[in-house]
Amino acid sequence: MSGILKLRCAPGVPAMAVDVMSPDYRVVRRVMLTPGVEHLVEVPSEASFLRCYLPSGRAVTLADPGNLDREITPDALMLANRTSYVSKGSETSIAAERDRRGHLEARASGSFESLEAVRRYQATRSTPAPGGSAWPPPAGVDVVPLGEGVSAAIRSHDGAVVQGSLADNGRDASWELLGPTFDPPFELRLDTPAGPVRMAIPAHAQHTWARLDTPARQHGPIVSIRMQTEAPVADTILNYLADGETAAAGAMRDWASHGESLLKSKMSDPYAAAVGAYLLLRLGDYAHLRDWPRNLADRFPALPDGCVIWAWQLIQTAPSREQEIAEYLLMAAARGLPVYGHGTRLLFDGLTLLGDVGRPALERLQAQVGALVRTSPVTMWYEPVTTGAPPATTPEMTFDVAFGTENAAL
Amino acid sequence: MSLHHPLPPATVELQQPRLHALVIGVAHYPHLLGGDPAAMARDPLSLGQISTPQHTARAIAGWLTTRYANHACPLGSVELLVSTPGGNADGTEAATADNIENAVGRWFTRCSSHPKNIAFFYYCGHGLEKGAQFLLPEDFGNPAIVDPWKNCIDLDRFRAGLRASLQAEALFCFVDACRETPFSMLTQVNVSGRPLVGGNGFGTALSTNGLYNAAASSRQAYGPATEPTYFAQALLKCLEGVASTNDGTAWVVDANSIDAGLTKMLRYYGDRVGQSLKPQTDVMGSTVLHESGRGLVLASVGCATAQASQCAEIELTRGAVSHRAVMTDPKPFERELAPGDWDVRIRFPxxxxxxxxxxxxxxxxxxxQGVPYP
Amino acid sequence: MPVVFVHGVNTRKSSPSYEAGRLTIERFLQHSLAGVTLDGKTLPAGFTVHFPYWGDLATSFAWNMQALPGPDVDALGTGGVDGDTRELVALIRDALGPGARVDEPLVGLARYQFATAVDVLCDTVLQHPQGLPPAEVAEFVVAAQLYALQFAAQAGPPWMTTVQTDAQFIGQLTAAVTTATPGLNALGLLGSIGSALQAGVQRIKQAVGGAKTKLIDRAGDFASTRALAWGREPLNGVLGRFFGDVFIYLNSRGTAQAPGPIPRLILDEWDAARADAPHEPFIVVAHSLGGVISWDLMTHDRPGVDVDLFVSIGSQVSHFEEMKLFRNSDPAVPGNDLSRRAVKPAHIRRWINVFDEVDIFSYACARVFADVSDFRYDTHTYVIKAHGAYFTQARFYERLRARIDQL
Structure with a gap:
């Protein structure tokens, strides 16, 4: 029997994409769920159910046949996250699930056995150090050793070192980053046996944490890095895109189209605006992009992404403006590597399209980055080979970079 | 002749929207290690012989000719080039650099014959990366040619050329190759490859432009020696329904759902074979590639611990359909299931x-993947 | 588990080659000593090798040996070739002969002596593992060495007849020794060792080329390659650390009742090893100063514990006995009769002492001790490399096993 489904979420549920599904598994409607916003969806049956795309990348289903007034709670999501098990009101299982997660965190003092196990841990790890945050916090250090000959350090754009602290028997390193959201990006530098690796960190990041595991079931060590920023929706979008869930990210289309407002306020957040613009670019939604990416390009020179986005918007919508496209692509290259991995790929592709005009800039950038770590949502690269001390060119280290979520369980 | 379907060539439909495919599998490298010792490349770059690409190319071409369905854009043609150590008894052309260049020319022309066409490109063989990505045809490294990079394809410039010149609705580009940089490649000058397609300007015709790499930068792609690669297996599973979505009208597989499906499938295969398998994709647009007509769940069911799995009986039930694994069956228990509510029961006899x-x-x-029991 | 390897001087875990070197020794010992039977006790396949690591207890230098004359005061100069590579360069240039082309040095060396070319490649990748996992480096070294053993030293495998370039050489060698996962194709390089080998070849080419244009031309004749190998810089460092470790051990070894930190660490490992596998023979393999320490411990701290076989390699046991530096040394021996020998205690059932005449740190023992089997082994290297080269050469383990079987 058809009806109107009321859909909202309880406090503590992060912004996420939700598919309202019919009993025959059609997507009736896809919405972005945020606290305080109620959606009314016409459904073909009271047996319709929900598919929620958690910010950590997993999708879970929630069914409650006959109930057309649905409030999604953190507990329901946590239970469902266990393996998409459909809760039939088993509240005691929630406590059991919490116990299980506690066990998971306790295991973190050793190395995980596989990349999947590391990802599961990072998807549930709370922002403070696992095993409870010590107070007073441990003394900060400039360079944090992660083991296996790998150390990490974060510097701000002016070269100042951000002190990091170690937790969990020296396995977890974390940094608190409290800079203005419109500052140039931070940089994480990892010194590894295969040479230094650099990674951009958006200035609106609040926390960054990293750990190194040497799983028995996987070839080579894994360095997993998570960032949590002041724009959780942007974080979720980047996680969706990294997992290929562009369609789910499409639910954030409206949020992204307000990127312009993120540039206007006094405490502007050009990073969140850039993420929104990348999403719209990927969706081919140029109507929502209008011309505000040009403001992003012109007003925030420390963020080369603005130039890349504007140039690509022109390539897609006004390819005859070749001069302007070339100008913005070359300007991006002159400013350095974009903060986001997708931007760096687009910049390289754009310079390739410019042919001889773009080749010098392309070769300069390629020489600057020895090898890009292309699986990272933010730009990450091995420093290039230098004569006399060549690093391995087939690094066996796996980098697992993603954005963390405010609610650790999701 | 590399046209695999339809035959004769004159029957290729060019007036209506069609999918035109070019599928390449290189499983014979006479100038690399294990090839012809008397004609070995001066620097074989530590690359040897591989067999999985021939199985991959034929599996992809076979799927296109037998399973592909898209009422808006039916199958138009499949160009197939396969290199094997003994040659091809069925007359399929070898994937040499010249043959690839000629086949690309024919494929490009067909793809541009109608603005609603879909261009489908699949390459499986050795690949390298130094700044740009390079694909290696059969005759790569021929020592009789002074320039060792003459018989090589520059994938980045190939894609740039397609973007600039291809007059089609969508381009699906699948690259099933490694992306490592051997050290000695770093020390070589004039590393380059054929762009295959030229053009100028930025091009606007393509509403979907999807690049699906089997491996991330500096990583390897893998496949069983006598079967298609894991990437190809993952793609075929995606097309068969694992990546299906249903927007209310039909089960379809589109550019974005392939992206998400490949990521999950390769992660699953990677966990199974102990390798980190992660595709690296770059997709703009969401053109439907295939009407699968169904959704498919790849279920892998075991217990919370290997010890429990070993002594468990697992039963999956939905209505009258039931699948059962006894104690001696391998775990996790794998089955392809229709979407729906499934009951899982674990017993310990x-x-x-x-x-x-x-x-x-x-x-x-x-x-x-389930289940967290006991 | 009753094989214990006691390392010598200059062994530090902080070295990028430590773990790969340790794993190489472990795998070679397991491969070559499995099945050894002594007094009815047999070493089973896959036996454990114990490595008591005492390097962190040994010497450190307050100024990091800055007192050594640096290149700025070294009159000879080294032609821009780093210390690690210098001896390899000398080796290659000796093999190639004067006036030879050096653009493909490894192939040139392999044509002259295949096994030595494999030695050079293994040494290079062990010294510069390029961030590769140590197990992978060790796996390659052991496999390549065992492969080379199949062929007469100078001939090499059949594919040598078609190989023209160093890149082809390392490619063919890698293909021959790499064990791919059965049934799995990687659409790329034959194992990650490939790039490390290519980097190693590049390093050798640069060194050989640099030496040719700088040092050889200046010195004016081919014999100067020997001078290149003897360059003071690396030798000074090795000697400095050697004496440092000796002094540390002698000053802190303590007594049987109160052993110092180095003896305590090694003895604990021995005791644990014997307790773990009481039915297997107890074999102590010791290198360099590790041999001296082991002898001191066997004769003074554990005089009643049977050692079924003691193998000292590149060691100075007899030298220290001549100086009467062991705690159980008998100053009355030899007295005026130089034909008298120091006694090997009965609980050390068998003793093989290995030395290379080129290894200036190794000593023969048979003219000082009774009941020891001296074993001369040619590493085919120069002074400094020789001291550690035994352990990366399959032919060394093969000959050692033959010696053991003759006992």
């Missing part, structure tokens, strides 16, 4: 653990 209650799971197209 020898009483090592208490039997489970029926657990109900709503399974949707994709990969599903």
């Amino acid at each position: 020898n009483g090592e653990f208490p039997d489970s209650q029926a657990m109900t799971f709503t399974l949707l197209p994709g990969v599903w």
Whole structure:
């Protein structure tokens, strides 16, 4: 029997994409769920159910046949996250699930056995150090050793070192980053046996944490890095895109189209605006992009992404403006590597399209980055080979970079 | 002749929207290690012989000719080039640099014959990366040619050329190759490859432009020696329904759902073979590639511990359909299931653990791994 | 588990080659000593090798040996070739002969002596593992060495007849020794060792080329390659650390009742090893100063514990006995009769002492001790490399096993 489904979420549920599904598994409607916003969806049956795309990348289903007034709670999501098990009101299982997660965190003092196990841990790890945050916090250090000959350090754009602290028997390193959201990006530098690796960190990041595991079931060590920023929706979008869930990210289309407002306020957040613009670019939604990416390009020179986005918007919508496209692509290259991995790929592709005009800039950038770590949502690269001390060119280290979520369980 | 379908060539439909495919599998490298010792490349770059590409190319071409369905854009043509150590008894052309260049020319022309066409490109063989990505045809490294990079394809410039010149609705480009940089490649000058397609300007014709790499930068792609690669297996599973979505009209597989499906499938295969398999994709647009007509769940069911799995009986039930694994069957228990509510029951005939209650799971197209019991 | 390897001087875990070197020794010992039977006790396949690591207890230098004359005061100069590579360069240039082309040095060396070319490649990748996992480096070294053993030293495998370039050489060698996962194709390089080998070849080419244009031309004749190998810089460092470790051990070894930190660490490992596998023979393999320490411990701290076989390699046991530096040394021996020998205690059932005449740190023992089997082994290297080269050469383990079987 058809009806109107009321859909909202309880406090503590992060912004996420939700598919309202019919009993025959059609997507009736896809919405972005945020606290305080109620959606009314016409459904073909009271047996319709929900598919929620958690910010950590997993999708879970929630069914409650006959109930057309649905409030999604953190507990329901946590239970469902266990393996998409459909809760039939088993509240005691929630406590059991919490116990299980506690066990998971306790295991973190050793190395995980596989990349999947590391990802599961990072998807549930709370922002403070696992095993409870010590107070007073441990003394900060400039360079944090992660083991296996790998150390990490974060510097701000002016070269100042951000002190990091170690937790969990020296396995977890974390940094608190409290800079203005419109500052140039931070940089994480990892010194590894295969040479230094650099990674951009958006200035609106609040926390960054990293750990190194040497799983028995996987070839080579894994360095997993998570960032949590002041724009959780942007974080979720980047996680969706990294997992290929562009369609789910499409639910954030409206949020992204307000990127312009993120540039206007006094405490502007050009990073969140850039993420929104990348999403719209990927969706081919140029109507929502209008011309505000040009403001992003012109007003925030420390963020080369603005130039890349504007140039690509022109390539897609006004390819005859070749001069302007070339100008913005070359300007991006002159400013350095974009903060986001997708931007760096687009910049390289754009310079390739410019042919001889773009080749010098392309070769300069390629020489600057020895090898890009292309699986990272933010730009990450091995420093290039230098004569006399060549690093391995087939690094066996796996980098697992993603954005963390405010609610650790999701 | 590399036209695999349809025959004769004159029957290729050019007036209506069609999918035109070019599928390449290189499983013979006479100038690399294990090839012809008397004609070895001066620097074989530590690359040897591989067999999985021939199985991959034929599996992809076979799927296109037998399973592909798209009422808006039916199959138009399949160009197939395969290199094998003994040659091809069926007359399929070898994937040499010149043959690839000629086949690309024919394929490009067909793809541009109608603005609603879909261009489908699949390459499986050796690949390298130094700044740009390079694909290696059969005759790569021929020592008789002074320039060792003459018989090489520059994938980045090839894609740039397609973007600039191809007059089609969508381009699906699948690159099933490694992306490592051997050290000695770093020390070589004039590393380059054929762009195959030229053009100028930025091009606007393509509403979907998808690049699906089997491997991330500096990583390897893998495949069983006598079967298609894991990437190809993952892609075919995606097309068969693992990546299906249903927007209310039909089960379809589109550019974005392939992206998400490949990521999950390769992660699953990677966990199974102990390798980190992660595709690196770059997709703009969401053109439907295939009307699968169904959704498919790849279910992999075991217990919370390997010890419990070994002594468990697993039963999956939905209505009258039931799948059952006894104690001696391999675990995790793998089955392809239709989407829906499935009951999972775990029993321990020898009483090592208490039997489970029926657990109900709503399974949707994709990969599903369970269950946290006991 | 009753094989214990006691390392010598200059062994530090902080070295990028430590773990790969340790794993190489472990795998070679397991491969070559499995099945050894002594007094009815047999070493089973896959036996454990114990490595008591005492390097962190040994010497450190307050100024990091800055007192050594640096290149700025070294009159000879080294032609821009780093210390690690210098001896390899000398080796290659000796093999190639004067006036030879050096653009493909490894192939040139392999044509002259295949096994030595494999030695050079293994040494290079061990010294510069390029961030590769140590197990992978060790796996390659052991496999390549065992492969080379199949062929007469100078001939090499059949594919040598078609190989023209160093890149082809390392490619063919890698293909021959790499064990791919059965049934699995990687659409790329034959194992990650490939790039490390290519980097190693590049390093050798640069060194050989640099030496040719700088040092050889200046010195004016081919014999100067020997001078290149003897360059003071690396030798000074090795000697400095050697004496440092000796002094540390002698000053802190303590007594049987109160052993110092180095003896305590090694003895604990021995005791644990014997307790773990009481039915297997107890074999102590010791290198360099490790041999001296082991002898001191066997004769003074554990005089009643049977050692079924003691193998000292590149060691100075007899030298220290001549100086009467062991705690159980008998100053009355030899007295005026130089034909008298120091006694090997009965609980050390068998003793093989290995030395290379080129290894200036190794000593023969048979003219000082009774009941020891001296074993001369040619590493085919120069002074400094020789001291550690035994352990990366399959032919060394093969000959050692033959010696053991003759006992």
